[in-house]
Amino acid sequence: MAEEDSQASSPQPEPTGEASAAPLVEAGAVSSWLTENGFDHRLMPRDHLGIEIITVEPQFLIPICTALYAYGFNYLQCQGAYDDGPGKELVSFYHLVKLDDNIDNPEEVRVKVFLPRGNPRVPSVYWIWKAADWQERESYDMYGILYEGHPNLKRLLMPEDWVGWPLRKDYISPDFYELQDAY
Template identity: 80%
Template sequence: MADEQEQLAQTAAPIVEAGKTSKWLTENGFDHEFLGRDASGVEVLKVDRDFLVPIATALYANGFNCLQCQGAYDAGPGQDLVSFYHLIKISDDADRPDEVRVKVFLPRENPSVPSVYWIWKAADWQERESYDMYGIVYEGHPNLKRILMPEDWVGWPLRKDYISPDFYELQDAY
């Protein structure tokens, strides 16, 4: 019996303690899920699309004054699309700034999420690129249109279920 309990304890997943930012959000009543830390030790938080703006606003008020990167990825054919935000606290007295990554998982059928442009202006072109490549609609963005592909391009080229057209038509090449 003791051997079975010891084996079970060894195979059970280790308990991961929530990070400083996740604890702060929980203490202040913001609903989210702590996903652990990435390879660099950065906290990763899962946020529901409906709570992105309130949580982003709270994080900004808590000192996360820089949107270092916004991007997206496709979790696989038939799976969710993910919009992510890498935030840092820039201050004069920090040797290493606090960092946090926020992820919003979106259904493929209607991938829309509120824009954070009004909190961090750096989201402007980054959200446009995520829209252009994955088809994620950033509601409230002031100029959401294609940035890399031609305006009349059909489809979202970085989705894993994207089928490339058989031909490309050059228009006004010269």
């Protein structure tokens, strides 16, 4: 009897491989809707606020963002970029919110596009959300991400003749830069 109990309580062999190392990410409402409608994307773990995060390839950004706009995500709360580190990818991200009258908890989603450091190009979402105008210009100015189709993609914070992208982690600051007087 004791022998049967020890066999019943003995641990089962642990699964090995990549699947056991990475926790499964549960698809949220937005990801499920995108999948049902045939939009190619990947899931990331939710952020600290529980907001769903999806990643898309640059060539699928406009179709997916257009679909999300039609789904009701009518407000681009934030667009920005960050650098994953020297030699790694640059990331352009979009925080979308579904706003409506008298809504207490609006639905939110974050969309991320990972871009190669050597040629960071992504279509502009300016034509979907006009709020992307200066936000994409700032990401271009600080990280060098080219937002193709943007109507006025030029430096926003740095002088026009500035060389390099100051917020990239591999950026080397110039020893001296002479500013011209505005007179």
